[in-house]
Amino acid sequence: xxxxxxxxxxxxxxFLVTAQMAQQTRxxxxxxxxxxxxxxxxxxxxxxxxxxxxxxxxxxGKTVAxxxxxRLVDEAVARVGGLESLKPLIRADRACDSARxxxxxxxxxxxxxxxxxxATERSR
Amino acid sequence: xxxxxKAADRKPELNLASMIDATFLLLAYFIFxxxxxxxxxxxxxxxRVQQGTDAKDDLEPQVVEVLRGESGAVVFRLGSVDHPDRRxxxxxxxxxxxxxxxxxxxxxxxxxxxAAAVIQVGRDTGFEAVTYVPAN
Numbered sequence: 226x227x228x229x230x231x232x233x234x235x236x237x238x239x240f241l242v243t244a245q246m247a248q249q250t251r252x253x254x255x256x257x258x259x260x261x262x263x264x265x266x267x268x269x270x271x272x273x274x275x276x277x278x279x280x281x282x283x284x285x286g287k288t289v290a291x292x293x294x295x296r297l298v299d300e301a302v303a304r305v306g307g308l309e310s311l312k313p314l315i316r317a318d319r320a321c322d323s324a325r326x327x328x329x330x331x332x333x334x335x336x337x338x339x340x341x342x343x344a345t346e347r348s349r
Numbered sequence: 350x351x352x353x354x355k356a357a358d359r360k361p362e363l364n365l366a367s368m369i370d371a372t373f374l375l376l377a378y379f380i381f382x383x384x385x386x387x388x389x390x391x392x393x394x395x396x397r398v399q400q401g402t403d404a405k406d407d408l409e410p411q412v413v414e415v416l417r418g419e420s421g422a423v424v425f426r427l428g429s430v431d432h433p434d435r436r437x438x439x440x441x442x443x444x445x446x447x448x449x450x451x452x453x454x455x456x457x458x459x460x461x462x463x464a465a466a467v468i469q470v471g472r473d474t475g476f477e478a479v480t481y482v483p484a485n
Contacts, residue, residue: 228370235374243382257465261395262472276461314395319462323415323455326464327483341481342395343465 254278257319259345271310272301276317280325291332298336308337316344396468398453398481411445413438413471414484415464416456423463435470442474450478457484 254275274294275283282289284297298313305311313333317326333341414426424431425438432438442451451471455464464481471479 231370239374239378239381257462259396259465259469260473261469262397312397317461319460319465321461322457323459323461323464324457326461327455327457330481330483339399340397341399342397343468343481344395345465345469 254316254318255320256316256344256346258348260347261345271305272298272313274313274315274329276315276321276325276329278318278320280321282329291328294332295336298333298338302336309340311338312340312342313338314342314344396465396472396479398468398479411449412452412454412482413442413467414454414456415459415467416484417458423459425467435466438467439470439474442470442476445474447475447477450480451476452480452482454482454484 254277273284277283282291282294284294289297298311301313302308302311315326315329317329330341412427416424416426418424418431418433422433424433425435426432427438427441430441432441445451453464453467453471455467468479468481
């Protein structure tokens with residue numbers, strides 16, 4: 226009986242820890258409930274920008290000012306090796322006012338970016 | 350006479366089974382945790398959009414305006430017709446040429462979810478090039 230209890234507790238700890246880790250890797254957002262597109266292969270975004278419901282911008286878990294975003298974009302462009310290679314992913318809260326999203330698009334456009342992806346999630 | 354071996358002469362017994370158990374559990378743990386933390390940039394699904402302007406071109410652009418109507422509800426305006434829901438918009442888009450692309454002009458005051466819905470409808474109706482145009 227003892228080994229079985231050992232294994233059960235180990236499994237319990239395992240699932241608790243992994244569930245917690247998976248949650249921490251992304252900002253909690255209520256994304257638009259859309260099917261999205263079928264991609265043949267997943268492309269790395271190079272830069273993921275979270276747009277929260279209140280309009281604040283979060284990148285890599287840190288809230289950034291719009292001005293600071295320009296620097297992050299430039300760094301990402303340099304990292305991936307050119308504007309064409311950078312396809313930023315915007316994770317915007319679906320309740321957020323589009324004016325905020327528009328500002329973000331304009332800002333990215335001013336940096337020379339044109340191919341942008343908008344994250345969605347499938348409704349359950 | 351019976352001779353007993355001294356306790357010091359006996360080899361200590363090592364229970365390998367529990368050690369193997371622990372090793373395999375650690376192995377499984379690291380395999381699973383390295384895969385569980387999927388980077389947010391790799392999360393699927395998403396919608397590809399181009400960023401652009403609706404500047405006048407040789408071709409008259411096919412523009413869907415996403416804005417709030419007089420009643421305060423979000424409407425999808427194609428030409429001079431306001432579509433109250435995505436089903437109606439989808440039916441209207443099916444009559445357009447997909448080769449010319451689709452422009453989605455999003456006004457302020459509209460929620461992001463509605464803007465994404467129009468992009469999705471554009472994709473579903475076969476438009477390869479869907480361009481997001483900020484209206485403010």
